[in-house]
Amino acid sequence: MILSRPVGVYANCGGSVRVAVMMVAACVALGLGACSPAGPTTPAVHPALEVPRVAAATIDTSAASAAKTAALDAYNGYLAAYVTASHTADWNATSIDKYAADPLRQQARVALHDLLDAHHVMTGQPSSHPVVTALNTSSSPATVLLADCVDMTHWIEVQKATGKPVSAAPGGHESVRVVVVDYPALGWLVQQSKQSTVPTC
Numbered sequence: 001m002i003l004s005r006p007v008g009v010y011a012n013c014g015g016s017v018r019v020a021v022m023m024v025a026a027c028v029a030l031g032l033g034a035c036s037p038a039g040p041t042t043p044a045v046h047p048a049l050e051v052p053r054v055a056a057a058t059i060d061t062s063a064a065s066a067a068k069t070a071a072l073d074a075y076n077g078y079l080a081a082y083v084t085a086s087h088t089a090d091w092n093a094t095s096i097d098k099y100a101a102d103p104l105r106q107q108a109r110v111a112l113h114d115l116l117d118a119h120h121v122m123t124g125q126p127s128s129h130p131v132v133t134a135l136n137t138s139s140s141p142a143t144v145l146l147a148d149c150v151d152m153t154h155w156i157e158v159q160k161a162t163g164k165p166v167s168a169a170p171g172g173h174e175s176v177r178v179v180v181v182d183y184p185a186l187g188w189l190v191q192q193s194k195q196s197t198v199p200t201c
Helices: 007-013 017-030 061-086 094-098 104-118
Strands: 120-124 131-136 143-151 155-159 173-183 187-198
Touching: 061 094, 061 104, 061 120, 061 131, 061 143, 061 173, 061 187, 094 104, 104 120, 104 187, 143 187
Parallel strands: none
Antiparallel strands: 120 155, 131 143, 143 173, 173 187
C-alpha cells in the first residue's frame, strides 16, 4: 500500500509565503510530482520463492515385512526354548542361545537356575499372542518392538519331587514388552524383555 504525503511537507518548496504561493502555482502547473522530495527507491517486488515440501521418509515395505516376521520368529523361538527348559529347570539350555542375546539370555539362565535351586519345575504351556508395535529398519542394527500378553493359567510351577503346585492360586497373566535386534552375522535375537502382572489379557 502507498501512503499519501502530509500537506505540511510542501512548505519545504520556499521560505516565505510569496515564494510558497509561487511554488504552489508552479506545482499545480507542472504537476505535484515536480515539488515532491525524492524518496527512497521502491524495491522491485519479486514472486515469493516456493519452499520445497519436505519429502516423507520412504519405507521399504519388503524390508519392514521381513523384519516383522524375523522378530516374531525369534521371540516365539525364545519363548518355546525357555518353556521347554523350564520343564526340567535346565538353566544351561543351549537352545536359548539360538534366540536370545544378553541381557535377556543371562536373565533367563538365572531364572531357570532359581528353579533348580528350589527343586521346582514348570509344567504345561503358556498362551502367547505377540504383536509388532514399532520397528526401525533404516539404521543398523535394525530393531523391532513387540508386545505380548502371556496367559500362564496352564503353565504352572510345581515341586519337582511331588508334582504339587507351589502356589494354590492359578497362573496369572503378564504384559510383556520385548526388544528384538538384528545382530550383524548373528541374525535376529531377543535382547530385552520386561514384564508386569496384569489381571487379564
